[in-house]
Amino acid sequence: MRKTGFIIAFLAPTLLAFCMFYLYPIITVFITSFCKWDYTNIANPEFFSFEHLWDNYDYIFNKYPFFWEALRNSTVWAILGAAVQVPVAMLIALAFSRKMKGIKFVRNVYIIPNMISTAAMGIIFLQLYNPSYGIINPIIRLFKTDFNDSVLLLKGPAFIAMTCAYIFFTGTTTLMILGNIMAVPEEVREAAMLDGASGLRQDWHITIPMIKGTLRTVSIMAATSGFLLYNEVYFLTKGAAGTYSVSYVIRELAITSPRTQFGRANSVAVIQILAGMVIILVINLVYSVSLKKKR
Template structure:
């Protein structure tokens, strides 16, 4: 009997401890997600802004049909957001990892270099967008004079040129890797020193240590920051808003949601939520993709290492 009472007290303590987190999750995450999903099948705009109306089972896909077939910017936004997500995985994370590996070296001045490198990450993305808006200005920016070194009399705004605008948008965020670099660096510094010493005794150079020891040992952190970077690229919004507002083929999924729900004179909340559902599903696919990618990468790496040892 006493053991049973202890068991119930323990369970009660665990439930009481978890209750605030569960309540916060339900109120601030689960409820909004369910609401977005349900209202994506509803007529919800300026005509019934306080009371969404379910289309009925025969027409429940109306919002999605509009987004897929009639809305002019959805496929462009989906393509752009997907490219930015992939660039986050295949460009931003490798750059972050290389810089973190360089910062992990015990050389003179590395602490100062780390601090200087982190400073841009302390600036909000909105402020960074405004900074790049000035850099790209055709009147007093620094980009047009550089272009004129190769193309005389160039005076156009690159943010209004399809193609260059997308590249300019990408450069405004892809190389700012302070946060991800810090996360990777912290994990690198946690690699046991005796493992490195053993590798040195076996004749492994610095680069071989990085490739065969450090990177495999921080693979979980690399996987995590890859997911964060990919989702940040897919959800790109501030840079789009401050630099182009979707002009010249630079729409993003997040900007489409804003345009439907806020900018549109019809306040098309139902259609915006249909795009939001697609965004949520895409986020889940990103997680699956990154996990599969890292499983394959490190599976192949283990095979090569075992093959080399044999």
């Protein structure tokens, strides 16, 4: 009983903080997604009658013009996060794990840009894409001499530009993978070398299988981060040229809209939460299946 009491006392602050700052808001979001809650009753959300219970969701799915575009974009960014960002981070981490002169300096230089906030990076990329003095348009003009448009206003190129503004910034992911690579026992590598395994074969057959747990974690983080993409959308395009994200839709409904449609915004938030759960389940399933095949 004393041990149990100690465990409960030890966990109580964390559980209390979780309930106050995570569980309660999530429950509130879910409940108010079935309420009429806008500028007419900001202080008093009202439940719809039973026959109108799904009105907010009906509006989002069938009447709001940008929801399906935003859901498609956020899904693509989530997939790119897991399928592109994580492999890039893993390759960089494997390179950084090599013992060679100057590698520590290179690691520090690589991490510096990733210390800048996403808001600041959005502003930086906004200048890079500026058609008047940015560096992107002169590069494009090498292949298309009469190009004077902003890539952020062209449907298709705007999506690619948005993706490039975040997908290759893998500092945190790289550090997490690198830390796990460094934890691989040196004896295992030495045994592989005695068996004639080269560096690349060691990476493929030893290092990568031994860090699967970390790869699963960072894949979930990268995918959910891509699905929740907001700052880049806000600072670069504000949803123009087919670049809406689910997070930006929530902002537009709850803040930008003159009606402050909190109930409808929260219905989108519920969809976002459910999508995040699906992402976690899918990635766990993919890694579980891959591990079974290895065995």
